[in-house]
Amino acid sequence: MQDFGAAFGEAFGLLLGLDPALMEIIGLSLRVSLTAVLISGLIGLPLGAILGISRFRGRSVILVLLNTLMGLPPVVVGLLVYLSLSNAGPLGPLALLYTPAAMIIAQSLLVIPIVTALARQTIEDMHGEYDELLRVLGVGRWGMVATLLWDARYSLLTAMLAGFGRAVAEVGAVLIVGGNINHVTRVMTTAIALETSKGNLALALGLGVVLLLLAVVINAAVMGIRATAARSAHA
Amino acid sequence: MPFDTPPTGHNGKHVLPITGRGLVLERGGRRIIDNMDFTIEGEGLSVVMGPNGAGKSVLLRLLTGLLKPDAGTVSWAGARPDRARAPSVGMVFQKPVLLRRSALANVRYVLRTGGRAERTRLAEEALIRAGLAHLSKTPARLLSGGQQQRLAIARALAPDPEVLLLDEPCANLDPAATAVIEALIGDAKARGTKVLLVTHDVAQAKRVADDITFIHDGRIDEQSPAAAFFDNPQSPASRAYLDGRLMV
Numbered sequence: 001m002q003d004f005g006a007a008f009g010e011a012f013g014l015l016l017g018l019d020p021a022l023m024e025i026i027g028l029s030l031r032v033s034l035t036a037v038l039i040s041g042l043i044g045l046p047l048g049a050i051l052g053i054s055r056f057r058g059r060s061v062i063l064v065l066l067n068t069l070m071g072l073p074p075v076v077v078g079l080l081v082y083l084s085l086s087n088a089g090p091l092g093p094l095a096l097l098y099t100p101a102a103m104i105i106a107q108s109l110l111v112i113p114i115v116t117a118l119a120r121q122t123i124e125d126m127h128g129e130y131d132e133l134l135r136v137l138g139v140g141r142w143g144m145v146a147t148l149l150w151d152a153r154y155s156l157l158t159a160m161l162a163g164f165g166r167a168v169a170e171v172g173a174v175l176i177v178g179g180n181i182n183h184v185t186r187v188m189t190t191a192i193a194l195e196t197s198k199g200n201l202a203l204a205l206g207l208g209v210v211l212l213l214l215a216v217v218i219n220a221a222v223m224g225i226r227a228t229a230a231r232s233a234h235a
Numbered sequence: 236m237p238f239d240t241p242p243t244g245h246n247g248k249h250v251l252p253i254t255g256r257g258l259v260l261e262r263g264g265r266r267i268i269d270n271m272d273f274t275i276e277g278e279g280l281s282v283v284m285g286p287n288g289a290g291k292s293v294l295l296r297l298l299t300g301l302l303k304p305d306a307g308t309v310s311w312a313g314a315r316p317d318r319a320r321a322p323s324v325g326m327v328f329q330k331p332v333l334l335r336r337s338a339l340a341n342v343r344y345v346l347r348t349g350g351r352a353e354r355t356r357l358a359e360e361a362l363i364r365a366g367l368a369h370l371s372k373t374p375a376r377l378l379s380g381g382q383q384q385r386l387a388i389a390r391a392l393a394p395d396p397e398v399l400l401l402d403e404p405c406a407n408l409d410p411a412a413t414a415v416i417e418a419l420i421g422d423a424k425a426r427g428t429k430v431l432l433v434t435h436d437v438a439q440a441k442r443v444a445d446d447i448t449f450i451h452d453g454r455i456d457e458q459s460p461a462a463a464f465f466d467n468p469q470s471p472a473s474r475a476y477l478d479g480r481l482m483v
Contacts, residue, residue: 133332136299137345138321147344151335232335232374 003201010202011209022206029187032100032174033167036107040115041160043108048119049145053127066120069113074106078176081106085177098179103187106173111163118159122152154229158222165218169211250311250323250397251429252276253298257307260293260453267293268304269453275398279445280420280430282461284437286476290453291433292329292402299326299400322347325391325399325428329406331383333375338367341375342390358393365389365419381412388419398429405439417443437477441465449473 014022051062083089085097085105096102126148134144149156171189178185180194188207195204253275260268268290275281275298283291296302298309300316311320322345334341342358349357362368365385370378375386384404391399401420405413420443424430434440440447444461451472457464468474 129332130334132296132301132328135301136321136324136326138318140318147334232377 007201007205011204011206014202014206015209019206022203022210024183025186025188025191025207026210028100028185029168029189032103032187033107033164035104036111036167037115037160037164039104039108040111040163041156044112044115044163045119045149045156046145047112048116048121049123049149051116051120052123053131053141053144053148063117063120066113066117070117072110072113073172074110074170075172075176077106077109078173081109081173081177097177098181098185100178100185102177103174103185106177107167107170110170110173111167114163114166115159118162119152119156122155122159123148126152154225157225161218161222161225165215168214248320248323248397250316250320252312253324253398254310255294255298255304255307256310258294258297258304258309259306260290260297260302261305266453268297270307271453271455273298273448273455275429275431278424278427278429280424280432280443281446281448282440282444283431283433283448283450284435284440284476285450285456287435289450291435291450294450295326295400295402295431295433299324322394323397325394325396327384327387327391327399327401327404329403331387333378333383333386336375337372338362338375338378338386339371341386342393345390345393347394361389361393362386364392364422366415379412381408381415384408384412384416385419388416388423392423392428396428398431399423401430401432403433403435405434405436413439437479449476451476 051059051066081102082097084091085094085102086092087097096105127144130144130148130151134147139147169189171193174180174185174187175190175193178187178190180186180190186194188211192204192207192211195201195207255271255273258268258271258273259266271290271294273294283294285291293302297304300309309316311317311324334344336344339355339358339362342361343351343354346354346357348354359368359371362371365388367378367382367386367389370382375383378386388399388401388404399420404420405416408416417439420430420432432440432443440461444464446460447458447464448455449457449464449468449470449472451470456470457468457473459469464473465477468477
Protein backbone atom coordinates (compact mmCIF):
# COMPACT_ATOMS: atom_id res chain seq x y z
CA MET A 1 0.00 0.00 0.00
CA GLN A 2 3.05 2.21 -0.44
CA ASP A 3 1.53 3.66 -3.60
CA PHE A 4 -1.72 4.42 -1.87
CA GLY A 5 -0.15 6.46 0.90
CA ALA A 6 2.09 8.26 -1.54
CA ALA A 7 -0.92 9.01 -3.75
CA PHE A 8 -2.71 10.64 -0.83
CA GLY A 9 0.28 12.82 -0.08
CA GLU A 10 0.61 13.79 -3.69
CA ALA A 11 -3.12 14.52 -3.92
CA PHE A 12 -2.98 16.99 -1.04
CA GLY A 13 0.13 18.47 -2.60
CA LEU A 14 -1.82 19.14 -5.78
CA LEU A 15 -4.72 20.61 -3.83
CA LEU A 16 -2.66 22.84 -1.58
CA GLY A 17 -0.47 23.92 -4.50
CA LEU A 18 -3.62 24.86 -6.46
CA ASP A 19 -2.33 22.74 -9.34
CA PRO A 20 -3.47 24.42 -12.61
CA ALA A 21 -4.68 21.18 -14.23
CA LEU A 22 -6.70 20.35 -11.13
CA MET A 23 -8.13 23.85 -10.87
CA GLU A 24 -9.15 23.86 -14.52
CA ILE A 25 -11.11 20.65 -14.04
CA ILE A 26 -12.75 21.86 -10.83
CA GLY A 27 -13.62 25.18 -12.46
CA LEU A 28 -15.29 23.52 -15.43
CA SER A 29 -17.18 21.15 -13.15
CA LEU A 30 -18.58 24.01 -11.11
CA ARG A 31 -19.39 26.08 -14.18
CA VAL A 32 -21.28 23.24 -15.88
CA SER A 33 -23.17 22.06 -12.80
CA LEU A 34 -24.04 25.53 -11.48
CA THR A 35 -25.34 26.58 -14.90
CA ALA A 36 -27.39 23.38 -15.10
CA VAL A 37 -28.86 24.01 -11.65
CA LEU A 38 -29.67 27.61 -12.55
CA ILE A 39 -31.51 26.48 -15.69
CA SER A 40 -33.26 23.76 -13.70
CA GLY A 41 -34.41 26.32 -11.16
CA LEU A 42 -35.76 28.67 -13.80
CA ILE A 43 -37.78 25.81 -15.30
CA GLY A 44 -38.41 23.53 -12.33
CA LEU A 45 -39.46 26.03 -9.67
CA PRO A 46 -42.37 27.64 -11.59
CA LEU A 47 -43.32 24.25 -13.03
CA GLY A 48 -43.37 22.68 -9.58
CA ALA A 49 -45.37 25.60 -8.20
CA ILE A 50 -47.98 25.33 -10.94
CA LEU A 51 -48.24 21.58 -10.42
CA GLY A 52 -48.51 22.19 -6.69
CA ILE A 53 -51.51 24.49 -6.91
CA SER A 54 -53.31 22.88 -9.86
CA ARG A 55 -55.89 20.11 -9.90
CA PHE A 56 -56.60 18.48 -13.24
CA ARG A 57 -57.29 15.10 -14.73
CA GLY A 58 -54.17 13.01 -15.09
CA ARG A 59 -52.30 14.99 -12.45
CA SER A 60 -51.45 11.89 -10.43
CA VAL A 61 -50.03 10.23 -13.55
CA ILE A 62 -47.79 13.25 -14.08
CA LEU A 63 -46.67 13.15 -10.45
CA VAL A 64 -45.77 9.46 -10.71
CA LEU A 65 -43.79 10.17 -13.88
CA LEU A 66 -42.09 13.13 -12.24
CA ASN A 67 -41.06 11.13 -9.21
CA THR A 68 -39.79 8.39 -11.52
CA LEU A 69 -37.73 10.92 -13.47
CA MET A 70 -36.06 11.95 -10.20
CA GLY A 71 -34.22 8.66 -10.29
CA LEU A 72 -33.39 8.80 -13.98
CA PRO A 73 -30.15 6.90 -14.71
CA PRO A 74 -27.58 9.47 -15.88
CA VAL A 75 -26.28 7.19 -18.63
CA VAL A 76 -29.76 6.99 -20.14
CA VAL A 77 -30.03 10.78 -20.13
CA GLY A 78 -26.56 10.93 -21.64
CA LEU A 79 -27.59 8.51 -24.36
CA LEU A 80 -30.76 10.45 -25.21
CA VAL A 81 -28.93 13.77 -25.32
CA TYR A 82 -26.19 12.13 -27.40
CA LEU A 83 -28.76 10.86 -29.91
CA SER A 84 -30.36 14.32 -30.13
CA LEU A 85 -27.10 16.20 -30.54
CA SER A 86 -25.21 13.76 -32.76
CA ASN A 87 -24.82 14.61 -36.43
CA ALA A 88 -27.78 12.44 -37.39
CA GLY A 89 -29.92 13.74 -34.52
CA PRO A 90 -32.53 16.49 -34.67
CA LEU A 91 -30.24 18.98 -32.93
CA GLY A 92 -27.13 17.86 -34.84
CA PRO A 93 -26.75 21.11 -36.83
CA LEU A 94 -26.13 22.99 -33.56
CA ALA A 95 -22.82 21.12 -33.27
CA LEU A 96 -23.06 20.98 -29.49
CA LEU A 97 -21.85 17.43 -28.96
CA TYR A 98 -18.61 17.23 -26.95
CA THR A 99 -18.95 20.79 -25.67
CA PRO A 100 -19.72 22.06 -22.15
CA ALA A 101 -23.12 23.16 -23.51
CA ALA A 102 -24.03 19.52 -24.16
CA MET A 103 -23.02 18.65 -20.60
CA ILE A 104 -25.15 21.49 -19.25
CA ILE A 105 -28.13 20.22 -21.24
CA ALA A 106 -27.67 16.68 -19.95
CA GLN A 107 -27.28 17.74 -16.34
CA SER A 108 -30.26 20.09 -16.60
CA LEU A 109 -32.39 17.18 -17.76
CA LEU A 110 -31.23 15.22 -14.72
CA VAL A 111 -31.84 18.05 -12.26
CA ILE A 112 -35.11 19.54 -13.57
CA PRO A 113 -37.22 16.59 -12.32
CA ILE A 114 -35.58 16.82 -8.89
CA VAL A 115 -36.18 20.54 -8.50
CA THR A 116 -39.69 20.26 -9.94
CA ALA A 117 -40.74 17.37 -7.71
CA LEU A 118 -39.31 18.91 -4.53
CA ALA A 119 -40.79 22.32 -5.36
CA ARG A 120 -44.16 20.70 -6.11
CA GLN A 121 -44.28 19.07 -2.68
CA THR A 122 -43.17 22.21 -0.84
CA ILE A 123 -45.55 24.50 -2.70
CA GLU A 124 -48.47 22.11 -2.39
CA ASP A 125 -48.09 21.95 1.40
CA MET A 126 -47.85 25.71 1.69
CA HIS A 127 -50.72 26.24 -0.73
CA GLY A 128 -52.95 24.16 1.54
CA GLU A 129 -52.28 26.71 4.22
CA TYR A 130 -52.39 29.90 2.13
CA ASP A 131 -55.14 29.06 -0.37
CA GLU A 132 -58.16 30.56 1.41
CA LEU A 133 -56.28 33.67 2.47
CA LEU A 134 -54.93 34.41 -0.99
CA ARG A 135 -58.28 33.77 -2.63
CA VAL A 136 -60.09 36.01 -0.18
CA LEU A 137 -57.51 38.70 -0.95
CA GLY A 138 -58.31 38.35 -4.64
CA VAL A 139 -54.83 37.12 -5.58
CA GLY A 140 -54.81 35.55 -9.04
CA ARG A 141 -53.14 32.37 -10.17
CA TRP A 142 -49.79 33.91 -11.09
CA GLY A 143 -49.80 36.07 -8.01
CA MET A 144 -50.28 32.91 -5.99
CA VAL A 145 -47.34 31.21 -7.71
CA ALA A 146 -45.11 34.21 -7.05
CA THR A 147 -46.19 34.50 -3.41
CA LEU A 148 -45.71 30.80 -2.72
CA LEU A 149 -42.32 30.69 -4.45
CA TRP A 150 -41.13 33.65 -2.39
CA ASP A 151 -42.46 32.39 0.92
CA ALA A 152 -41.03 28.91 0.29
CA ARG A 153 -37.66 30.30 -0.76
CA TYR A 154 -35.65 28.55 1.95
CA SER A 155 -37.07 25.12 1.20
CA LEU A 156 -36.66 25.72 -2.52
CA LEU A 157 -33.02 26.70 -2.04
CA THR A 158 -32.39 23.34 -0.40
CA ALA A 159 -34.12 21.67 -3.36
CA MET A 160 -31.69 23.48 -5.66
CA LEU A 161 -28.76 22.30 -3.55
CA ALA A 162 -30.02 18.72 -3.79
CA GLY A 163 -30.06 19.18 -7.56
CA PHE A 164 -26.54 20.57 -7.53
CA GLY A 165 -25.32 17.60 -5.52
CA ARG A 166 -26.75 15.27 -8.11
CA ALA A 167 -25.35 17.23 -11.05
CA VAL A 168 -21.81 17.63 -9.81
CA ALA A 169 -21.48 14.00 -8.75
CA GLU A 170 -22.85 12.24 -11.82
CA VAL A 171 -20.48 10.81 -14.38
CA GLY A 172 -22.49 8.84 -16.94
CA ALA A 173 -24.23 11.67 -18.74
CA VAL A 174 -21.31 14.08 -18.98
CA LEU A 175 -18.99 11.31 -20.11
CA ILE A 176 -21.25 10.36 -23.01
CA VAL A 177 -22.12 13.85 -24.26
CA GLY A 178 -18.91 15.62 -23.20
CA GLY A 179 -16.40 12.96 -24.17
CA ASN A 180 -13.96 13.80 -21.35
CA ILE A 181 -11.76 15.88 -23.66
CA ASN A 182 -8.80 17.41 -21.89
CA HIS A 183 -9.09 21.20 -21.40
CA VAL A 184 -12.54 21.15 -23.04
CA THR A 185 -15.00 18.84 -21.37
CA ARG A 186 -13.06 17.14 -18.61
CA VAL A 187 -14.84 17.53 -15.28
CA MET A 188 -14.09 16.06 -11.86
CA THR A 189 -16.05 12.84 -12.18
CA THR A 190 -14.87 11.95 -15.69
CA ALA A 191 -11.30 12.84 -14.74
CA ILE A 192 -11.44 10.56 -11.72
CA ALA A 193 -12.67 7.67 -13.87
CA LEU A 194 -9.93 8.27 -16.45
CA GLU A 195 -7.04 8.92 -14.09
CA THR A 196 -7.91 5.87 -12.01
CA SER A 197 -7.87 3.65 -15.06
CA LYS A 198 -4.54 5.18 -16.06
CA GLY A 199 -3.18 4.50 -12.58
CA ASN A 200 -2.71 8.20 -11.86
CA LEU A 201 -4.14 7.90 -8.39
CA ALA A 202 -2.92 11.26 -7.05
CA LEU A 203 -5.01 13.38 -9.39
CA ALA A 204 -8.00 11.04 -8.99
CA LEU A 205 -7.78 11.17 -5.22
CA GLY A 206 -7.29 14.93 -5.20
CA LEU A 207 -10.46 15.36 -7.23
CA GLY A 208 -12.25 12.82 -5.03
CA VAL A 209 -11.37 14.87 -1.96
CA VAL A 210 -12.71 18.00 -3.63
CA LEU A 211 -15.98 16.21 -4.47
CA LEU A 212 -16.32 15.02 -0.90
CA LEU A 213 -15.62 18.50 0.43
CA LEU A 214 -18.26 19.88 -1.91
CA ALA A 215 -20.75 17.37 -0.52
CA VAL A 216 -19.89 18.50 3.01
CA VAL A 217 -20.29 22.16 2.03
CA ILE A 218 -23.67 21.47 0.39
CA ASN A 219 -25.00 19.62 3.40
CA ALA A 220 -23.71 22.28 5.77
CA ALA A 221 -25.42 24.91 3.64
CA VAL A 222 -28.68 22.96 3.73
CA MET A 223 -28.50 22.74 7.50
CA GLY A 224 -27.63 26.42 7.76
CA ILE A 225 -30.56 27.37 5.57
CA ARG A 226 -32.91 25.19 7.61
CA ALA A 227 -31.69 26.76 10.85
CA THR A 228 -32.11 30.25 9.44
CA ALA A 229 -35.57 29.39 8.22
CA ALA A 230 -36.55 27.99 11.61
CA ARG A 231 -35.20 31.06 13.38
CA SER A 232 -37.39 33.37 11.37
CA ALA A 233 -40.30 30.91 11.50
CA HIS A 234 -40.21 30.32 7.78
CA ALA A 235 -40.32 26.56 8.03
CA MET B 236 -51.46 62.67 -4.78
CA PRO B 237 -52.07 65.18 -7.58
CA PHE B 238 -55.81 65.38 -6.97
CA ASP B 239 -57.64 65.15 -3.70
CA THR B 240 -60.51 62.76 -4.10
CA PRO B 241 -63.28 63.01 -1.55
CA PRO B 242 -62.99 60.28 1.05
CA THR B 243 -65.37 57.43 0.43
CA GLY B 244 -64.91 55.89 3.85
CA HIS B 245 -63.45 52.82 2.20
CA ASN B 246 -61.40 52.03 -0.85
CA GLY B 247 -64.19 52.95 -3.24
CA LYS B 248 -65.31 49.55 -4.48
CA HIS B 249 -68.78 48.77 -3.24
CA VAL B 250 -69.67 45.28 -2.10
CA LEU B 251 -72.54 46.00 0.29
CA PRO B 252 -75.12 44.69 0.55
CA ILE B 253 -73.66 41.19 0.47
CA THR B 254 -76.61 38.96 -0.21
CA GLY B 255 -77.11 35.22 -0.22
CA ARG B 256 -80.36 33.92 -1.69
CA GLY B 257 -81.60 30.36 -1.28
CA LEU B 258 -78.17 29.09 -0.33
CA VAL B 259 -77.71 25.33 -0.10
CA LEU B 260 -74.49 23.50 0.63
CA GLU B 261 -74.41 19.74 0.96
CA ARG B 262 -71.50 17.63 2.13
CA GLY B 263 -71.69 13.89 2.48
CA GLY B 264 -75.44 13.86 1.97
CA ARG B 265 -76.01 16.35 4.79
CA ARG B 266 -77.27 19.88 4.24
CA ILE B 267 -74.80 22.09 6.06
CA ILE B 268 -76.58 25.18 4.77
CA ASP B 269 -80.25 24.53 4.13
CA ASN B 270 -81.97 27.06 1.87
CA MET B 271 -80.70 30.14 3.66
CA ASP B 272 -81.32 33.80 2.84
CA PHE B 273 -78.84 36.15 4.45
CA THR B 274 -77.88 39.77 3.89
CA ILE B 275 -75.06 41.88 5.26
CA GLU B 276 -75.94 45.57 5.02
CA GLY B 277 -76.20 48.78 6.95
CA GLU B 278 -73.87 49.69 9.75
CA GLY B 279 -72.75 48.37 13.08
CA LEU B 280 -71.67 44.99 14.27
CA SER B 281 -73.74 41.95 13.40
CA VAL B 282 -73.11 38.68 15.14
CA VAL B 283 -73.83 35.26 13.70
CA MET B 284 -74.20 32.85 16.58
CA GLY B 285 -74.97 29.20 16.95
CA PRO B 286 -73.58 25.91 18.14
CA ASN B 287 -70.62 24.16 16.51
CA GLY B 288 -71.59 22.66 13.20
CA ALA B 289 -74.53 25.00 12.74
CA GLY B 290 -73.03 26.26 9.48
CA LYS B 291 -71.64 29.60 10.65
CA SER B 292 -68.17 29.34 9.13
CA VAL B 293 -69.54 27.76 5.97
CA LEU B 294 -71.94 30.68 5.57
CA LEU B 295 -69.01 33.11 5.75
CA ARG B 296 -67.13 31.11 3.12
CA LEU B 297 -70.16 31.16 0.84
CA LEU B 298 -70.59 34.92 1.22
CA THR B 299 -66.92 35.58 0.47
CA GLY B 300 -66.97 33.29 -2.55
CA LEU B 301 -64.48 30.84 -1.05
CA LEU B 302 -67.10 28.11 -1.39
CA LYS B 303 -69.55 27.70 -4.23
CA PRO B 304 -73.10 26.91 -3.09
CA ASP B 305 -74.81 23.82 -4.46
CA ALA B 306 -77.86 26.00 -5.00
CA GLY B 307 -78.64 29.68 -4.57
CA THR B 308 -76.66 32.80 -5.38
CA VAL B 309 -74.34 35.22 -3.65
CA SER B 310 -74.07 38.82 -4.79
CA TRP B 311 -71.93 41.75 -3.74
CA ALA B 312 -73.78 45.04 -4.26
CA GLY B 313 -75.99 43.35 -6.80
CA ALA B 314 -73.29 41.68 -8.89
CA ARG B 315 -71.44 38.40 -8.68
CA PRO B 316 -68.39 38.37 -6.38
CA ASP B 317 -65.24 39.22 -8.32
CA ARG B 318 -61.56 39.43 -7.59
CA ALA B 319 -61.34 43.15 -8.31
CA ARG B 320 -63.57 43.96 -5.36
CA ALA B 321 -61.95 41.47 -2.96
CA PRO B 322 -60.04 44.27 -1.15
CA SER B 323 -63.41 45.65 0.01
CA VAL B 324 -64.15 42.41 1.85
CA GLY B 325 -61.86 41.96 4.83
CA MET B 326 -61.77 38.41 6.16
CA VAL B 327 -60.18 37.07 9.34
CA PHE B 328 -59.99 33.33 9.96
CA GLN B 329 -60.24 31.49 13.23
CA LYS B 330 -56.64 30.42 12.95
CA PRO B 331 -54.77 33.38 11.48
CA VAL B 332 -52.96 32.63 8.23
CA LEU B 333 -49.81 34.70 8.16
CA LEU B 334 -47.28 34.89 5.38
CA ARG B 335 -43.70 33.85 6.16
CA ARG B 336 -42.65 37.47 6.24
CA SER B 337 -42.35 40.30 8.75
CA ALA B 338 -45.46 41.77 10.33
CA LEU B 339 -45.03 44.88 8.20
CA ALA B 340 -44.61 42.87 4.99
CA ASN B 341 -47.77 40.92 5.81
CA VAL B 342 -49.80 44.11 5.85
CA ARG B 343 -48.00 45.65 2.88
CA TYR B 344 -48.76 42.52 0.86
CA VAL B 345 -52.49 43.25 0.77
CA LEU B 346 -52.05 46.88 -0.29
CA ARG B 347 -52.10 46.94 -4.06
CA THR B 348 -52.18 50.62 -4.88
CA GLY B 349 -49.48 53.24 -4.63
CA GLY B 350 -45.71 52.93 -4.64
CA ARG B 351 -43.72 50.91 -2.19
CA ALA B 352 -43.07 53.87 0.10
CA GLU B 353 -46.76 54.75 0.18
CA ARG B 354 -47.74 51.15 0.90
CA THR B 355 -45.14 50.91 3.65
CA ARG B 356 -46.55 54.07 5.24
CA LEU B 357 -50.12 52.72 5.13
CA ALA B 358 -48.98 49.38 6.52
CA GLU B 359 -47.16 51.13 9.37
CA GLU B 360 -50.31 53.08 10.19
CA ALA B 361 -52.32 49.86 10.26
CA LEU B 362 -49.78 48.34 12.66
CA ILE B 363 -49.93 51.40 14.91
CA ARG B 364 -53.73 51.10 15.11
CA ALA B 365 -53.33 47.45 16.09
CA GLY B 366 -50.68 48.28 18.70
CA LEU B 367 -48.06 46.28 16.81
CA ALA B 368 -45.81 49.08 15.60
CA HIS B 369 -42.93 47.93 17.80
CA LEU B 370 -43.10 44.46 16.21
CA SER B 371 -43.21 45.56 12.58
CA LYS B 372 -39.91 43.88 11.69
CA THR B 373 -40.62 40.66 13.62
CA PRO B 374 -41.36 37.59 11.49
CA ALA B 375 -45.14 37.30 11.70
CA ARG B 376 -45.09 33.68 12.71
CA LEU B 377 -42.96 34.39 15.76
CA LEU B 378 -45.68 36.59 17.26
CA SER B 379 -47.86 35.28 20.08
CA GLY B 380 -51.32 33.91 19.29
CA GLY B 381 -53.04 37.14 20.28
CA GLN B 382 -50.54 39.26 18.34
CA GLN B 383 -50.97 37.05 15.29
CA GLN B 384 -54.72 37.54 15.33
CA ARG B 385 -54.29 41.30 15.81
CA LEU B 386 -51.96 41.33 12.83
CA ALA B 387 -54.50 39.38 10.78
CA ILE B 388 -57.16 41.95 11.66
CA ALA B 389 -54.82 44.87 10.96
CA ARG B 390 -54.05 43.29 7.59
CA ALA B 391 -57.72 42.77 6.78
CA LEU B 392 -58.45 46.41 7.69
CA ALA B 393 -55.46 47.93 5.90
CA PRO B 394 -57.12 48.24 2.46
CA ASP B 395 -60.01 50.05 4.21
CA PRO B 396 -62.64 47.44 3.40
CA GLU B 397 -66.34 48.15 3.35
CA VAL B 398 -67.03 45.09 5.45
CA LEU B 399 -64.96 43.06 7.90
CA LEU B 400 -65.87 39.39 8.36
CA LEU B 401 -64.47 37.56 11.37
CA ASP B 402 -64.73 33.80 11.88
CA GLU B 403 -64.39 33.07 15.60
CA PRO B 404 -61.33 35.34 15.87
CA CYS B 405 -60.99 34.85 19.63
CA ALA B 406 -61.65 31.11 19.79
CA ASN B 407 -58.08 30.29 20.78
CA LEU B 408 -57.27 33.38 22.83
CA ASP B 409 -57.19 34.21 26.52
CA PRO B 410 -59.41 36.98 27.98
CA ALA B 411 -56.75 39.70 27.79
CA ALA B 412 -56.03 39.02 24.13
CA THR B 413 -59.76 38.77 23.44
CA ALA B 414 -60.32 42.22 24.99
CA VAL B 415 -57.67 43.72 22.68
CA ILE B 416 -59.25 42.08 19.64
CA GLU B 417 -62.71 43.32 20.61
CA ALA B 418 -61.36 46.85 21.03
CA LEU B 419 -59.78 46.63 17.57
CA ILE B 420 -63.05 45.45 16.07
CA GLY B 421 -64.87 48.27 17.89
CA ASP B 422 -62.47 50.81 16.34
CA ALA B 423 -63.20 49.48 12.88
CA LYS B 424 -66.91 49.75 13.49
CA ALA B 425 -66.50 53.30 14.81
CA ARG B 426 -64.70 54.26 11.59
CA GLY B 427 -67.69 53.09 9.58
CA THR B 428 -66.71 49.56 8.60
CA LYS B 429 -69.58 47.10 8.66
CA VAL B 430 -68.55 44.16 10.86
CA LEU B 431 -69.86 40.62 10.84
CA LEU B 432 -68.60 38.46 13.67
CA VAL B 433 -69.16 34.72 13.81
CA THR B 434 -68.96 33.32 17.32
CA HIS B 435 -70.38 30.62 19.53
CA ASP B 436 -69.44 32.63 22.63
CA VAL B 437 -72.62 34.08 24.17
CA ALA B 438 -70.73 36.43 26.48
CA GLN B 439 -68.78 37.89 23.57
CA ALA B 440 -71.95 38.35 21.54
CA LYS B 441 -73.51 40.20 24.48
CA ARG B 442 -70.51 42.50 24.73
CA VAL B 443 -70.24 43.55 21.11
CA ALA B 444 -73.36 42.75 19.07
CA ASP B 445 -75.77 45.29 17.64
CA ASP B 446 -77.89 42.57 16.13
CA ILE B 447 -77.88 38.80 16.29
CA THR B 448 -78.54 36.09 13.74
CA PHE B 449 -78.96 32.71 15.41
CA ILE B 450 -78.20 29.75 13.17
CA HIS B 451 -79.11 26.18 13.95
CA ASP B 452 -78.82 23.12 11.70
CA GLY B 453 -78.03 25.17 8.61
CA ARG B 454 -81.06 27.42 8.97
CA ILE B 455 -81.63 30.89 10.36
CA ASP B 456 -83.53 30.35 13.55
CA GLU B 457 -83.91 33.89 14.72
CA GLN B 458 -82.77 37.37 13.71
CA SER B 459 -83.22 40.26 16.15
CA PRO B 460 -81.57 43.35 17.60
CA ALA B 461 -79.11 42.26 20.29
CA ALA B 462 -81.06 43.63 23.26
CA ALA B 463 -84.28 41.94 22.18
CA PHE B 464 -82.49 38.69 21.43
CA PHE B 465 -80.88 38.43 24.86
CA ASP B 466 -83.94 39.68 26.78
CA ASN B 467 -86.47 37.56 25.06
CA PRO B 468 -85.20 34.95 22.60
CA GLN B 469 -88.01 33.78 20.34
CA SER B 470 -87.02 30.34 19.14
CA PRO B 471 -86.73 27.27 21.38
CA ALA B 472 -83.23 26.59 20.06
CA SER B 473 -81.87 30.05 20.82
CA ARG B 474 -83.52 29.98 24.24
CA ALA B 475 -81.87 26.66 24.97
CA TYR B 476 -78.52 27.95 23.70
CA LEU B 477 -78.65 31.09 25.85
CA ASP B 478 -79.65 29.05 28.87
CA GLY B 479 -76.50 27.07 28.35
CA ARG B 480 -78.35 23.84 27.80
CA LEU B 481 -76.53 21.35 25.62
CA MET B 482 -78.09 21.05 22.22
CA VAL B 483 -77.61 17.71 20.55
